[in-house]
Amino acid sequence: MRLEASDDGLAALSWTDxxxxxSPVRGTSAEIDRARGFLRQGAAWLRAYFSGHLPLPLMPPLxxxxxxxxxxxxxxxxAISPGTTTTYGEIARWLSMPGASRAVGQAVGANPLxxxxxxxxxxxxxxxxGGYSSGLRRKRWLLxxxxxxxxx
DNA sequence: CCACGGTGGTAGA
DNA sequence: TCTACCACCGTGG
Numbered sequence: 452m453r454l455e456a457s458d459d460g461l462a463a464l465s466w467t468d469x470x471x472x473x474s475p476v477r478g479t480s481a482e483i484d485r486a487r488g489f490l491r492q493g494a495a496w497l498r499a500y501f502s503g504h505l506p507l508p509l510m511p512p513l514x515x516x517x518x519x520x521x522x523x524x525x526x527x528x529x530a531i532s533p534g535t536t537t538t539y540g541e542i543a544r545w546l547s548m549p550g551a552s553r554a555v556g557q558a559v560g561a562n563p564l565x566x567x568x569x570x571x572x573x574x575x576x577x578x579x580x581g582g583y584s585s586g587l588r589r590k591r592w593l594l595x596x597x598x599x600x601x602x603x
Numbered sequence: 604c605c606a607c608g609g610t611g612g613t614a615g616a
Numbered sequence: 617t618c619t620a621c622c623a624c625c626g627t628g629g
Contacts, residue, residue, distance in 0.1 A: 520626060539610055543625095552610045554626040560609045561627090575610065582609025590609090 452497070452566075456489040458482035460512030463563040464493075466585050493567070500566065503596070515563045524558035525568050536572045536599055539581065560584045566593065578602040 455463040458478065476483060492511040499507050515525060527542045539559065540552040548554075562570045565585060571593040575581035580601045583590035594601060 518627075543610085548625080550611090550624040551626075553608065553624060554610090556609045557607085557626065558609095570609085573609080576612085580609095584609065587609095 454490050454493045454497075456486040456493070456511075457514060458485040460489055460514040461493050461564060461567065462514055462516065464565055464567060466565075466589070497566065501596075510567065513564055513567060515568065517558075517561060517563070520554070521558045521561055524555055525562060525564075525570075528559065528562070528568050528570050528573060531569060531572050534597065534599070536574050536578070536594075536601075538574050538576050538578075540576055542573065556582070565589075569593075572597075572599065574601055 452467060453465050454461060455465075455474075458481075478486070489511040492508065495508050496510050499505075513529075515522070517525070523546055524542060527537075527545050531537050538552075539555045540549075542559075543549055543552040543555045546555075559570045559573050560582070562568050562584075565571070571583065571590045573581065578601055580587065580590065580603070
């Protein structure tokens with residue numbers, strides 16, 4: 452996987468088989484140092500997550516870029532209590548926008564920080580799997596890694 | 604405007 | 617269970 456950061460925090464995580472073009476490193480050396488620190492923390496967090504060791508290290512600040520609606524949805528995803536799942540419709544209701552489950556799906560799909568913003572814990576109604584932008588096999592893997600189940 | 608989704612709910616086989 | 621159909625709503629063109 453590849454992590455991207457600014458001096459504000461982590462901005463994006465991509466899978467190596469879905470690589471996007473790399474953007475050049477720029478900024479003052481102090482800014483670059485800060486960003487590097489976040490990358491180190493992010494990498495440490497991911498190592499712990501994937502090896503299943505608890506407790507996880509503190510997560511560096513996350514600064515995904517998106518619209519206000521996107522950020523509201525991502526915030527709700529971060530609020531999912533560990534070991535549980537939720538649904539697109541439920542997030543829509545949390546936002547007091549009960550008919551917006553489909554728009555929520557779009558926002559979830561636009562999550563630039565998969566795994567760290569655990570959008571794999573968002574299932575379709577009835578506990579069914581739903582979709583996953585970076586491949587359903589990954590969603591299934593991540594859910595199983597966390598001991599979570601879904602219905603078929 | 605318009606078309607598109609990681610939806611959800613209903614109806615019928 | 618599965619398919620068909622439609623309301624829903626933020627985004628990007």
